[in-house]
Amino acid sequence: MYSLSAFFATACLTTVSLAGFAQISKSPLAPYISVSDPVIALTHVEVIDGTGAAPAMDQTIVLDHGKIASVGPSAGARIPSGTNVLDLRGHTVYPGLVGMHEHLFYVEPGRAQYGLVGGEMFQTGAPLYLAAGVTTARTTGSIEPYADLNVKRSIDSGLTPGPDFDVTGPYLEGPGSFIHQLHPLSGPADATRTVNYWAEEGVTSFKAYMFITPDELKAAIDAAHAHGLKITGHLCSVGFTQAADMGIDNLEHGIIVDTEFYSGKKAGTCPASRAPAQEMADKLDVTGEPVMAMIHDLVAHHVAVTSTLAVFEMSVPNHPSMDFLMREKGSMIPQAWTSVLETRALIAEHADKAIMPVLMKKEMQFEREFVAAGGLLMAGCDPTGYGAILPGFGDQRNLELLVDAGFTPEQAIQIYTQNGAKYLRREDRIGTIATGKQADLVVVTGDPAKDISAVEHVDIVFKKGVGFDPAKLVESTRGMVGIR
Numbered sequence: 001m002y003s004l005s006a007f008f009a010t011a012c013l014t015t016v017s018l019a020g021f022a023q024i025s026k027s028p029l030a031p032y033i034s035v036s037d038p039v040i041a042l043t044h045v046e047v048i049d050g051t052g053a054a055p056a057m058d059q060t061i062v063l064d065h066g067k068i069a070s071v072g073p074s075a076g077a078r079i080p081s082g083t084n085v086l087d088l089r090g091h092t093v094y095p096g097l098v099g100m101h102e103h104l105f106y107v108e109p110g111r112a113q114y115g116l117v118g119g120e121m122f123q124t125g126a127p128l129y130l131a132a133g134v135t136t137a138r139t140t141g142s143i144e145p146y147a148d149l150n151v152k153r154s155i156d157s158g159l160t161p162g163p164d165f166d167v168t169g170p171y172l173e174g175p176g177s178f179i180h181q182l183h184p185l186s187g188p189a190d191a192t193r194t195v196n197y198w199a200e201e202g203v204t205s206f207k208a209y210m211f212i213t214p215d216e217l218k219a220a221i222d223a224a225h226a227h228g229l230k231i232t233g234h235l236c237s238v239g240f241t242q243a244a245d246m247g248i249d250n251l252e253h254g255i256i257v258d259t260e261f262y263s264g265k266k267a268g269t270c271p272a273s274r275a276p277a278q279e280m281a282d283k284l285d286v287t288g289e290p291v292m293a294m295i296h297d298l299v300a301h302h303v304a305v306t307s308t309l310a311v312f313e314m315s316v317p318n319h320p321s322m323d324f325l326m327r328e329k330g331s332m333i334p335q336a337w338t339s340v341l342e343t344r345a346l347i348a349e350h351a352d353k354a355i356m357p358v359l360m361k362k363e364m365q366f367e368r369e370f371v372a373a374g375g376l377l378m379a380g381c382d383p384t385g386y387g388a389i390l391p392g393f394g395d396q397r398n399l400e401l402l403v404d405a406g407f408t409p410e411q412a413i414q415i416y417t418q419n420g421a422k423y424l425r426r427e428d429r430i431g432t433i434a435t436g437k438q439a440d441l442v443v444v445t446g447d448p449a450k451d452i453s454a455v456e457h458v459d460i461v462f463k464k465g466v467g468f469d470p471a472k473l474v475e476s477t478r479g480m481v482g483i484r
Contacts, residue, residue, distance in 0.1 A: 032127070032161045032476070034460060035467030037084035039064050044074050045088045046447060050095040050417035050432035052410050055449045061093060063439040066465035070435055092447055092454065094413050095433055096135025096440030096463065098420030099163070099395050101252055101306045101380025104151060105143045106482055107387050109339035115178035116384070118143035122151055123484045124331065124477040125383075125391045126162025131473035132392030133442035133455070135463045136420070136430055138166040140232060140252060140306070140380065141207040143181050145170050149202055161473060163463070166205055166424060169198035172220050174211035174237065176270070185212065188219035195223035207252070208233035214268050218246045230423070232306070236270035241294050244301040250423065251298070252306045253382075255366040256280070256359050261290060281355040286365045295366075295373050304376040304423050307367055307415065309401035310394040311382040312360055314344070317351035320388065320397060327456070328390045331474065333482035336387055343386040364405035371407075378420045379412075390481060396455045403452040410449060439465035 027033075040063045047059040049071075060077035062069040070078070079085060104125040105118030120143065129137050142148045148167045155162040171177075172191060175184040185191050195206060206224045208217050208231060217238055224231040225247065232250035235243055239260025240251055251258075259265050261284055262276040285291065298305065313319045325344075329337055347354065371377050379402065381394025389397070395416070402412035421431025429438045441462040446454030460467045 028159050029161055029466075029468075032468050032472045033466055034469040034472075035084065035086070035462075039069075039080055039083045040465070040467070041077075041079045041083045041085045042088050042093060042441075042443065043077070043079075043085055045443070046092040046449070047071065047433055048092060048094040048410055048413050048449060049434070050414055052408075052414040052418075054410065055092070055447075059093075061433065061441070063441075063462065063465045066439055068433065068435055068437050068439050071433055088443060091443055091445055091459065092449070093433065093441050093443050094448070095417040095431055096163075096442055096461070097133050097395055097399075097416045098378070098424065098431060099129065099134045099137040099380045099416070100378040100420045100423065101140040101308050101382045102129065102134070102137040102391065102395075103141065103143075103383055104139055104148050106336070107384050109335045109387060109482065115180055118179070118181060118384075119482065119484075120144045120147045121391070121481065121484065122147050124481045126151055126155060126160060126165075127473040127476050128331065128390060128392040128481075129163050129395070130161050130392070130461055130463065130468055131458065131470040132396050133444075133458055133461050134163050134392055134395050135440040135442075135461065136166070136424070136426070137163040138205060138380070138420075138424070139168050140382070141171045141209065141234070142168055142203075143170075143179075145198060145201070145203060161468060167203045168205045168207050168232075169195070169203040171207055171209040172212055172216070173209040174213050174216060176211045177209065182209070185216050187213075188215045191216040191219040192223045195220050195227070199224070199227040199229060205229055206231040208235065208238075208248075210234060210236035210270050212237060214238050214242065214246075217243065217248070221247045237268055239265075240303075241297050244298050244303045247301070248303060250304045250306060250378075253308050253312075254305055254363045254370075255284075255286065255291065256312060256363045258294075260294070277359060278355060280362065281358040284362065286362050286369060291366070292369070292373075295370050295375065298370070299373050299375045302376075304378055304419075305367070305370055307377055307379040307398065307402060308382040309360070309363065309379075309405065310389050310398040311385050312356060312363065313397070313401060314385055314388040315347060315354075315356040316360060317348045317354050317357070318344075324393070324397060325388065328388075328393050330479070331390060331477040331481045332387075333479060336482035340386060340388045344388065364401075367402075368406050371411075376419055376423065377415050378423055379416045387482075399448075399455050400452050409452045412452065413448070
């Protein structure tokens with residue numbers, strides 16, 4: 001596949017966009033494409049449309065030059081002459097995933113003495129997302145924003161395969177961060193300046209991080225909104241209720257990171273110990289009045305929440321399964337694979353002291369209560385932690401965990417498609433399967449409505465009507481995650 005250097009080296013050449021179906025064979029994307037006809041009919045498929053509705057059986061979807069021309073029962077379906085007809089009995093189609101907590105960096109192994117060190121996945125992240133069915137993705141925090149922007153430009157130019165990216169600016173962080181690659185804000189004026197600068201550079205969203213001060217957060221929110229952009233936060237120094245009152249648009253991870261209920265919480269300070277998590281595991285009642293009041297406050301302020309269950313699961317002893325990890329192994333450099341296995345073994349060794357199993361259950365309960373109260377829940381895999389969750393693979397696992405949390409498969413897919421599209425203000429184009437929408441579709445073998453693990457068996461990913469081969473996309477990353 002093309003790297004960014006290849007993008008710049010070929011900038012003077014005429015390239016073909018995905019819309020140019022007649023010339024698709026000349027595109028740098030050709031090695032990864034399995035279906036490229038201008039008009040395609042997906043016949044005899046089960047359709048999960050992304051709205052949360054029950055599946056529709058034996059449907060035919062006609063794609064015409066990147067758009068969904070029609071969808072309905074196969075009996076009586078009108079298929080134009082010259083159409084490439086694919087008989088997909090035994091398959092299910094659902095909308096392309098809208099991943100709302102994604103990254104284009106990998107936590108480098110063996111660098112713990114320096115805190116978290118992120119290495120840019122400029123060549124491997126994007127194809128892994130697309131291979132799993134993620135056709136739209138928000139990079140929820142950037143280590144190298146210019147690299148992320150250039151990856152997006154390369155994809156948008158038709159030079160490299162990947163999702164449509166919504167690029168978030170650099171983490172808006174205060175002093176004391178464990179990520180030394182971040183700029184520590186010096187106050188509200190610096191927060192405003194940083195947001196203004198990166199908005200001009202082309203990022204389209206922002207993320208506040210754990211050590212940001214309340215005054216800096218308020219300044220960042222106001223500056224982002226002045227540009228017509230949204231801002232989310234993985235917060236610690238500021239509680240969810242306070243952030244909602246300030247006007248934040250989105251909160252990451254859920255209650256598992258909210259410190260406002262910790263008895264030792266000091267205003268504007270991120271607690272530095274394990275105590276808040278331990279107290280939450282031991283005492284916090286998710287259905288109690290304080291938490292429910294916070295949930296209703298988020299809903300009243302139209303604050304979305306992003307579920308990232310996959311990144312938390314890897315801190316549960318003996319999770320995720322080795323079968324899951326073996327699916328990822330081929331993409332990792334040997335040092336990354338070894339590091340993941342060593343950390344996983346260490347977590348299992350101390351299983352008797354683990355609190356994450358309890359916290360996971362409370363987070364799942366929080367997400368159910370938030371949705372029941374009318375909240376907008378989205379999802380993404382957050383491929384960070386100790387490296388056990390890779391782009392794309394983690395999104396499929398996150399879908400499965402949403403079902404484990406108590407959502408139906410149809411609801412889990414809605415959370416991962418329509419809800420993200422609504423937040424991004426793109427629901428008129430993506431997020432559901434309907435006539436006139438962009439042809440971003442995932443074709444899997446099996447029936448996710450009966451067994452959500454079918455989402456792991458992706459056969460074709462259509463992005464704007466062009467069908468990509470997941471196996472070829474994954475193969476292009478072999479042995480490279482951890483270096484590029």
